[in-house]
Amino acid sequence: MDFYDGIDVYRDLTAIINEDSEPTSYRTLLQTADSLKKHLEGKCVVFHVCENSLESIVGYIGFLRAKVVPVLIHDNINRELFNNLLETYKPKYIWLPQDKIGLKGDASPVYRLGHYVLLKTSFNIDYFVHDDLALLLATSGSTGSPKLVRLSYKNINSNAESIAEYLNITQMDRPITTLPMNYSFGMSIINSHFLKGCSIILTNKTLMDRTFWEIVKSNKVTTFSGVPYTYEILKKLRFFSMKLPSLKVLTQAGGKLGKTLSEEFAVNCKQKGIRFFVMYGQTEASPRMSYLPSDYAIEKAGSIGIPIPGGKFLLEDDNGKVITDYDIVGELIYKGENVCMGYALTYADLCKGDENGSILKTGDMAKRDVDGFYYIVGRKKRFLKLFGNRVNLDEVEQLLRNAGYDCACTGEDDNLKIFITNNNDHEKIRSYISELMNINHAGFHIKYIEAIPRNESGKTIYYVLD
């Protein structure tokens, strides 16, 4: 079964609840989604400017059912970037909210649905799009790279199945959209919950908005997802003392949650009877690759867990040899049906079939413990040498974060730059880190920064610092 064609079996169950608490049934969702079909010609590409609204979801499901290929795009994209993408991919259609019409370039409306409009572009080019290609996602928020990940129907369906299995998703679950749907984590929440006939609560509100928490309570939200920064905010908002009796599942992905914070949430969730899942993935894997079963959330805090059902991990050393011993660090390689077909840099790449053969080199360095749980210890190439000592930048960051400093590390050999949001403790930090690593403090340079530059998913944007 898949999450767009097969879900007509849910008929009158509620598929979507919008910000005004109005329900939409699966039957209505699918009928509306199919109304788009007759305005779409052939296997082609649609630019889909996303928000967490009924119309946006209707478009998404409609495009998948019509076998046209959406490029999911964040609605805060600027015009220049959008135009650059348009020229690179020359889509036949654009699906966007009326208030973003300024983005459109040369295109004219062919269909309207609520506040969304389907536009036909004037690109006079018919290029071949591979039959297996389901959708296209950007690798990183809105950094402007036109590089897209090519995902097949098999990719997104198998990943939705795996996620639904390990989270044990049932019809009773009611997730709320805390992430943009163009972000692979946000997309996977929608996919895996539609698959099981759940009701998805849609909102574009942030955690800092009173309305958000009212929606969580009044719609009895059961499932809540976030990136590491979300969890820092939740802690700051005294999540641990909040009373949210309907909440049953918390999931975390999109970067490494610090061990301390991870443990705190694991302990608090256990007390409240909430299942807490730390997960790991990449857009290239549609996106999920592993999860830490909630029963192990405390014992194995800091781990990305075990491969998802149907997936496999292996670790490779610098010579490409498979590491079989535990606690030895190597590059993490993933194998599974959810590994993307490849990348696209222009529309000409959309005719290509699968180039990866279900194997993804993650670029992350990891180790496996004696019980088979995996731990990310850094990213490939994110290291430098200080006076001959190999230093992992992610580890330095982690050390400083554990000491309570928000920071980002970059630099070159013999010059490790630590950007820090604290303007007072520079000398203290320098001597602390130097002592801890047993490396002369001359190798460390502390620079004050107002805020660590992060993309919308909370990952540090290093090139801004360089």
Place this chain on the structure above:
Amino acid sequence: MTNKEKYDQIFINCFLIQKDNLNDQLVYNSIKEWDSIGHMEMIAAIESAFNIMMETDDIIDFSSYTKGMEIIVKYGIKF
């Protein structure tokens, strides 16, 4: 430094703005610096500068420069 000066300085530092911008028009999401992340940074700065711990409701209600002063008065900070 008076409490008012401390309070103003936090907004100036957190949101990279000038003293002239500190008025009742300065609200959550009115400038790009004051997004959810900027909000948490500012709250953290306020808490540490005045040595207080705000309740969840107050952190969420802290939605403008003016409202913020009303809120921290509750924690015994005088302007």
